[in-house]
Amino acid sequence: MITLENVEKSFPLAGGRSWVLRNVNLAIADGEFVSIMGPSGAGKSSLLNVLGLMDHDWQGGYSLDGTAVAPLNAKQRQALQRDKIGFIFQHYHLIDDLKVWENLDLPLQYRDVPAKERAAQVADLLDRFNIVGKKDLFPNQLSGGQQQLVAVARAVITKPRLLLADEPTGALHSTQARIIMDLLHELHRGGMTIVQVTHNEDYAAEAQRIVRLRDGWIEGT
Amino acid sequence: MNLFADLAPILRRLWRERAYAATVVLLLGIALAANGGVFAVLYGLLYKPLPFPHEDRLVTVSARFMGIDGGVSLPLLDAIARDAKGLDGIAGFQATHVEVGGATNAQAASIEIARVQPQLFTLLGAHAAAGRLFEAEDAREGAARSIVLGWDAWQQRYGGAADTIGRTIDLDGEACRIVGVLPRGFAFPERGIQAWTPLVIGASDLAESKAGSFGDTYAIARLTVGADRAAVRHDVEAVARALPGLQRAFDEPGRFAMEVGALRDVWIGEHVPALRLMLLAVGLVLLVTAANLCNLAIARATARRHAIAVQQALGAGRSRQVTQAAGEAFVLCTLAAGLALALLPGVLMLLARFELLPVDAPQAIGIDVPTVALLLGLAFSAALAITFASLGSQRGLQSALGQSGRRQTAGRGAQRVRQGLIVGQIALTAALLVGIGLLLRSSQHLLAEDVGFDRDNLVHAGLGSLGGRGVDDATRIARVAALVDAARAMPGVVAAGVGSQVPFGDNVNLSSFQPPGAAIDGSRSPNAYDARVDAGYFAALGMPILRGRAFGDDEARGQSPVAIVDEGFVRRYSPDRDALGRTFLLERPPLADGTAQAPLELTIVGVVATTKRRGLDESDDYATIYRPQAAPLSGALLVRSSASPDTLVAPLRDLFTRIAPDGSPGQIIAMHHRIAATLAERDRLNALLQGLGVIALALAVLGLYAVLAYAVRMREAEFGVRMALGADARRILRGVLAQGLALVGLGLLVGVPLVVVATRLVAARLHGVPAYDAVTLAGVAAVLGTVAMAACWLPARRAARVDPIAALRNE
Known part of the structure; x- marks a missing residue:
């Protein structure tokens, strides 16, 4: 699913360069569940941004589901991202002014899915995530766990092949975090490739593999 | 509360945020100054007491003829003084220019003086600063001529010397004895008057034939205590109706009426409607400005939520927040009021430059207590609004501590207030722009009006005075003929002609006539413009003869009993029969000695188009009768050129100087300039209103930009x-564009009732444009939409360029 070859990322600094990722080589198979760990500043989020095609300023080779990313222009990268990737953020990042169902509807709108079809998909997902009763609430009317539940639903509504989760349980207490982890397992069982960044050793260990980063280098898997 | 302890941090903070403070002071100061300036003029004109005792009882008495103030004729003045009830004295006056020469330390010069009846000074409560004022004897026919100087003339010409009294001064070649000096500041009827001479009314001036001679003499009167102005007007009109020689003036309803108006009407003129429109416009600009400042205050208060929340957590109470917000607002608004006061003289100068400030009024128009009170009141209101806006956005501060410094959002309530302010600004601006747009379209329509002749390549040269006192009529006639001949011989001249009353000229002359086929039964005769023109007049004016023929040279020289009439005449008085060949009787005024003249029978030989006479917005009021006369002694020479008419102005002036060296020509100007000059007052007002419209538009758009830019920053x-x-x-x-344009759309929608009000306010000034002119409405919507789109574009582009990684990291 993912192949990184000698991926490097750095910023120019006075008197040298600040390295964020160094010589990263990583292969993640289709349907694999991988955790990325490391101390703050190790390059976890940077790696996730590269994987999520949000960052284009790096060197090396990256192939996503058989497509070489480096030669793609911005538009093509965005199309690839829209087609393959879903995101979950630590702070949920639901749109405050939109109701729950409207938040779910948004990625489908961006993919120009017809309204009728969108309504059906949103209804399915609300049902599947057991949040039908919350559909007309605004995000600030939900608890943190409920908000992250909606965020996960929003991330998967487009049926991405790859789900990238940046500290998905970081802002949740343990009960809510458990629910989210169970949900990720369920999605994984459904065949989704999942890459999560986490500080929590227990949750990291629930993945099939842990990739550890330090100072931009992969320490071992 | 320790005022100074609280004030110091407020001043420090404002100093730190100098850009914000300067913006508030500058914007509010300018808007306040504009309001203060216009209000000062309106207050001065309408409400400021005149510098005369019992000024509330002082009135003007005048005849209004076809809507024009004609003052009074001398027989009418005499009759009113004698017979009208409710008046505690009346005095006539005339303003005129005279040549002064022969005085010590003075060169010959033309000065403006007033001829006044002696009792005028009594009515105005004036006392001499030196010498005496006029007595009845001074105004007796044959009395030695006397003069009273104004203070300034006394100082400038005689250095304020005490022995000035008793000296003589040469006025128009006659020696006048200086009998007194009026005190400093006395001005009547205009500020420019330098001296006063007695208005001598002789027996011949009171002849019945002079009853209808209006235009030179005006009158003021004092009402008796408790007299009602309407009742006095009624009484004055009864006196006028009873005056032999004036009864027929009342025959046509609505054409002639007597008026008794407040004395201040003398100086108000046409200023007030224009000033009221201006006040409304600057008021709208102030509202738009205030809305912007409130918006700015909300944005600033929002940005400071974190700091204020920290203060609150440390124990600062709500009262401290209020003190801080109100303190800042009041300091800024006080500074703005100070700036406005400093700018006021400039605003008044600007209004004077646009001739909206009457220079002749006796009461000084400037910075009065009410104007200062208004400025302070408006500044106080603005400070309150800004305070409430600031405090309103500081609700729910407890959440602010949980937010990062970057994302200090004001919450939905404050955002809605900000958006509401934008909607209000757009609505006010739309109303202002619609009003201005309608006035501009009206002016365009007026300029495009068919004037009935070819206005291009045409020069109007007023005949003016064709010679000094010693020049007789025969010489003057010869000079007119020589002028026409010489003008025709000038290079580039296609045609030249002369007329006693030309379109957009200075003269208006009406004569009564009995229409073709009318029974001579003594019934009322209609009036028509009575123009005497030479054979080349119609060719020079570019007016084709629609039917019949033009006058021949012989007819003009012999003043043959023929006439050319306009289409208005044919439409009204010969609608069913061809007018050519028909005859009608033109009535003639009595001779100077009172001998009646028989009506003149004229045969119609031609028909021409109806022309505009006095203004582009006039309706077809009277028909016109043209009679042949080779060299009328007043009126204008019309010269048609093959090139730009401006090139003929200087040569024509030289021609006048050569042919009538002791005379002075009237205005020599291209006809299209003269026509445009009739719209000068409209144009000046339009120019000012346009300026205000642009300011309001800029402020509204700036506000829209600021709100969107802020929203984008918060939504990164x-x-x-x-x-x-x-x-x-x-x-x-x-x-983002849709968000901005939705605000604009909502603003336009909310603006609909305001637009209705604006159209009603300007409706009376519109010509040829409906109040709900689709072009104007669509134009304003398009202008607002386009400019708003531009204002939205920058924030929208910024939003589109957001780097998602950076944006999410900043969270």
């Missing part, structure tokens, strides 16, 4: 998320 993370969810830059751009 959201845009990052949206991009991560698949939104492309175009979609983000469209979203």
Whole structure:
């Protein structure tokens, strides 16, 4: 699913360069569940941004589901991202002014899915995530766990092949975090490739593999 | 509360945020100054007491003839003084220019003086600063001529010397004895008057034939205590109706009426409607400005929520927040009021430059207590509004501590207030722009009006005075003929002609006539413009003869009993039969000695188009009768050229100087300039209103930009998320543009009732444009939409360029 070859990322600094990722080589198979760990500043989020095609300023080779990313222009990268990737953020990042169902509807709108079809998909997902009763609430009317539940639903509504989760349980207490982890397992069982960044050793260990980063280098898997 | 302890941090903070403070002071100061300036003029004109005792009882008495103030004729003045009830004295006066020469330390010069009846000074409560004022004897026919000097003339010409009294001064070649000096500041009827001479009314001036001679003499009177102005007007009109020689003036209803108006009407003129429109416009600009400042205050208060929340957590109470917010607002608004006061003289100068400040009024128009009170009141209101706006956005501060410094959002309530302010600004601006747009379209329509002749390549040269006192009529006639001949011989001249009353000229002469076929039964005769023109007049004016023929040279020289009439005449008085060949009787005024003249029978030989006479907005009021006369002694020479008419102005002036060296020509100007000059007052007002419209538009658009830019900054993370969810830059751009344009659309919708009010306010000034002119309405919507789109574009582009990684990291 993912192949990184000698991926490097750095910023120019006075008197040298600040390295964020160094010589990263990583292969993640289709349907694999991988955790990325490391101390703050190790390059976890940077790696996730590269994987999520949000960052284009790096060197090396990256192939996503058989497509070489480096030669793609911005538009093509965005199309690839829209087609393959879903995101979950630590702070949920639901749109405050939109109701729950409207938040779910948004990625489908961006993919120009017809309204009728969108309504059906949103209804399915609300049902599947057991949040039908919350559909007309605004995000600030939900608890943190409920908000992250909606965020996960929003991330998967487009049926991405790859789900990238940046500290998905970081802002949740343990009960809510458990629910989210169970949900990720369920999605994984459904065949989704999942890459999560986490500080929590227990949750990291629930993945099939842990990739550890330090100072931009992969320490071992 | 320790005022100074609280004031110091407020001043420090404002000093730190100098850009914000300067913006508030500058914007509010300018808007206040504009309001103060216009209000000062309106107050001065309408409410400021005149510098005369019992000024509330002082009135003007005048005849209004076809809407024009004609003052009074001397027989009418005499009759009113004798017979009208409710008046505690009346005095006539005339303003005129005279040549002064022979005085010590003075060169010959033309000065403006007033001829006044002696009792005028009594009515105005004036006392001599030196010498005496006029007595009845001074105004007796045959009395030695006397003069009273104004203070300034006394100082400038005689250095204020005490022995000035008793000296003589040469006025128009006659020696006048200086009998007194009026005190400093006395001005009547205009500020420019330098001296006063007695108005001598002789027996011949009171002849019945002079009853209808209006235009030179005006009158003021004092009402008796408790007298009602309407009742006095009624009584004065009864006196006028009873005056032999004036009864027929009342025959046509609505054409002639007597008026008794407040004395201040003398100086108000046409200024007030224009000034009221201006006050409304500057008021709207102030509202738009205040809305912008409130918006700015909300944005600033929002940015400071974190700091204020920290203060609150440390124990600062709500009262401290109020003190801080109100203190800042009041300091800024006080500074703005100070700036406005400093700018006021400049605003008054600007209004004077646009001739909206009457220079002749006796009461000084400037910075009065009410104007200062208004400025302070408006500044106080603005300070209150800004305070409430600031405090309103500081609700729910407890959440602010949980937010990062970057994302200090004001919450939905404050955002809605800000958006509401923008909607209000757009609505006010739309109303202002519609009003201005209608006035501009009206002016365009007026300028495009068919004037009935070819206004291009035409020069109007007023005949003016064709010679000094010693020049007789025969010489003057010869000079007119020589002028016409010489003008025709000038290079580039296609045609030249002369007329006693030309379109947009200075003269208006009406004569009564009995229409073709009318029974001579003594019934009322209609009036028509009575113009005497030479054979080349119609060719020079570019007026084709629609039917019949033009006058021949012989007819003009012999003043043959023929006439050319306009289409208005044919339509009204010969609608069923061809007018050519028909005859009608033109009535003639009595001779100077009172001998009646028989009506003149004229045969119609031609028909021409109806022309505008006095203004582009006039309706077809009277028909016109043209009679042949080779060299009328007043009126204008019309010269048609093959090139630009401006090139003929200087040569024509030289021609006048050569042919009538002791005379002075009237205005020599291209006809299209003269026509445009009739719209000068409209144009000046339009120019000022346009300026205000642009300011209001700029402020509204600036506000819109600020709100959107702020919203975009606050929503950067959201845009990052949206991009991560698949939104492309175009979609983000469209979203922000739609947000801005939705505000504009809502503003236009809310503005509809305001637009209705604006159209009603300007409706009376419109010509040829309906109040709900689709072009204007669509134009304003398009201008606002386009400018707003531009204002939205920058924030929208910024939103579209948000780097999702940076945006999410900043969260």
